[in-house]
Amino acid sequence: DIQMTQSPSSLSASVGDRVTITCRASQRIGRLLNWYHHKPGEAPKLLIYGVSTLHSGVPSRFSGSGSGTDFTLTISSLQPEDFGTFYCQQSYSSSITFGQGTRLDIK
């Protein structure tokens, strides 16, 4: 299986902060990388697919970048509703895997 490792595992930030979450794959996965946002008690939501394409309706403060093995999710100006856990996911392998998640708390 391709292992996906996210860092940090958790962070706390203030409204208006710029937040960056990284995801590293155990082997090269091209651009087959997606990001999700999951709030407790809700369904996970697709944020970004194919490294950098925003899903319909996702605010432009979210952006993604990277290629090969190293990827980044950036929130340009953190909003109160952005709390929750963020996951990366690779679809390069037929055995799909997610990162362990990054929990984001609002200070």
Added chain:
Amino acid sequence: QVQLVESGPGLVKPSETLSLTCNVSGTSISSGGYYWSWIRQHPGKGLEWIGYIYYRGNTYYNPSLTSRVSISLDTSKNQFSLEVKSVTAADTAVYYCASCREVPAAAPFDFWGQGTLVTVSS
């Protein structure tokens, strides 16, 4: 917009079979373009892909679960189902169904159900 709703027992006894159904609306599961998926989240843990089924019936499973898992389609009811055999407490989780787009190549899970908690206990 695709909508998915999971249903099934919330409590399953050890060694028995867990069975869940996902009802799909907003699209026909037989029309193509999607892999119909199951994903679970153990308590306090991250997301684990279980497997998915293509509209033509091709199935793909997580290698760690493939001996116990089965996913099937019921096109007459526009729903798909999950079975996990010989369950243990380690199968206690919130189970989500999701649609996985065939295109683009990144095949994202673009719509998800709300999830259903399944507890394995005697």
